[in-house]
Amino acid sequence: MTEISAQNRQPAKGTSSLAARVLELVASGEASSRAELAALLGAAPSTISLTVGQLVERGLIAEEGTQSSTGGRPRKVLRLGGTDEFAVAADLGGRHARIGVVSPGGRLDRVSTVPFVIADGPEEALPRLAETLEALAEERGRDRLCGVGLSLPGPVDIDSGAVVLPSRMPGWNRFPVAAWLEERFGVPAAVDNDANSMAMGEHTVRSAEHRQSIMVKIGSAIGAGVIVDGHLYRGATGAAGDITHIRIDGAADIPCSCGKTGCLETVASGAALVRILRERGVDVDSLEDVVRLVTDADPEATRAVRRAGEHLGQVLAANVNFFNPDAVYLGGILSTLEPFVAAVRSRLYDSCHPLVTEHLTIERASLGPDAGVVGAGQFALQRAIAHSLRNIGAERFSLPAHRTP
Numbered sequence: 001m002t003e004i005s006a007q008n009r010q011p012a013k014g015t016s017s018l019a020a021r022v023l024e025l026v027a028s029g030e031a032s033s034r035a036e037l038a039a040l041l042g043a044a045p046s047t048i049s050l051t052v053g054q055l056v057e058r059g060l061i062a063e064e065g066t067q068s069s070t071g072g073r074p075r076k077v078l079r080l081g082g083t084d085e086f087a088v089a090a091d092l093g094g095r096h097a098r099i100g101v102v103s104p105g106g107r108l109d110r111v112s113t114v115p116f117v118i119a120d121g122p123e124e125a126l127p128r129l130a131e132t133l134e135a136l137a138e139e140r141g142r143d144r145l146c147g148v149g150l151s152l153p154g155p156v157d158i159d160s161g162a163v164v165l166p167s168r169m170p171g172w173n174r175f176p177v178a179a180w181l182e183e184r185f186g187v188p189a190a191v192d193n194d195a196n197s198m199a200m201g202e203h204t205v206r207s208a209e210h211r212q213s214i215m216v217k218i219g220s221a222i223g224a225g226v227i228v229d230g231h232l233y234r235g236a237t238g239a240a241g242d243i244t245h246i247r248i249d250g251a252a253d254i255p256c257s258c259g260k261t262g263c264l265e266t267v268a269s270g271a272a273l274v275r276i277l278r279e280r281g282v283d284v285d286s287l288e289d290v291v292r293l294v295t296d297a298d299p300e301a302t303r304a305v306r307r308a309g310e311h312l313g314q315v316l317a318a319n320v321n322f323f324n325p326d327a328v329y330l331g332g333i334l335s336t337l338e339p340f341v342a343a344v345r346s347r348l349y350d351s352c353h354p355l356v357t358e359h360l361t362i363e364r365a366s367l368g369p370d371a372g373v374v375g376a377g378q379f380a381l382q383r384a385i386a387h388s389l390r391n392i393g394a395e396r397f398s399l400p401a402h403r404t405p
């Protein structure tokens with residue numbers, strides 16, 4: 001193992017200096033100016049200026065341009081990273097990977113879809129992917145590559161950077177994906193599941209609008225990622241947002257992949273839709289077939305998709321009532337179907353308290369199929385910064401609040 005991977009598996013929360021808090025607030029979009037930082041941290045403007053100056057000098061924060069306020073004095077805007085550092089990232093599916101270059105703030109370049117067969121297992125599939133990502137990094141300037149991010153279609157143990165008990169990823173169980181990437185690229189790597197990555201991706205580009213959000217990915221399977229106060233919420237054991245195994249009334253005897261029966265997955269996932277339509281004699285082999293039929297306004301398929309949307313909306317309603325987010329984003333292939341989105345939306349409005357839905361945004365993720373790759377890149381950038389802070393010794397930046405330059 002490299003020195004990077006050994007140290008890097010510790011989460012960044014141990015770094016509790018003023019500099020770390022400044023980075024965190026800028027990274028999450030909670031603060032974008034020195035004045036906002038001073039107000040949020042209750043620190044003297046001179047202290048904030050000194051810390052920001054050191055972080056800018058180190059390339060961890062960039063201060064640029066001006067943001068025209070309403071007639072007021074123009075101000076400098078802070079964002080993460082030096083001006084040209086970047087991460088390469090990939091969002092892995094069953095047969096393809098969406099890859100690209102992600103810059104601080106969520107800008108995505110050189111995005112494309114490449115073949116990637118997850119069933120080949122990590123030892124075969126990862127080296128090929130790494131070659132493609134390496135070529136992207138070379139093209140952009142290899143010396144400015146600061147991280148590698150991967151979004152995986154299965155449960156990920158964040159501390160070990162490995163996939164755990166994936167149901168559709170043969171050969172991947174316990175494979176140390178993050179450590180493998182760090183060894184291969186020599187920079188910090190971040191891996192997370194697809195729903196969390198999509199939640200982070202969409203949040204990154206919309207952090208100014210929405211601070212509390214739920215991202216639901218509805219493809220063959222169902223998953224959700226939760227953003228609380230601008231941060232991804234993982235829960236006690238990393239399972240936060242796992243709504244797919246919530247039981248649905250009226251689906252009691254349908255067996256689920258988890259070994260139980262009647263889960264949301266058995267009536268509302270893409271895989272369930274294929275099964276349901278086949279049982280009704282409709283000629284479909286894949287989720288793509290279902291999407292095609294609904295796009296052609298096939299009544300049977302449209303009805304089934306609408307029903308799936310109602311089931312999802314019902315499960316989401318309980319969570320939305322409880323959590324009171326300001327946005328529910330829908331991603332994955334089913335989110336491209338208007339009858340599905342409309343059914344989720346109407347069930348949420350029907351079942352939630354008006355105070356909860358009054359200003360609630362319910363819509364397809366603005367990043368569409370790129371939310372996962374942007375989120376994976378953003379996780380990698382965050383990890384790179386945490387690593388960088390540890391390397392230079394965070395205490396160097398730990399300035400007592402009363403000290404003035």
Ligand SMILES: [Zn+2]
Nearest residue numbers: 245256258263
């Ligand atoms: Zn289940």
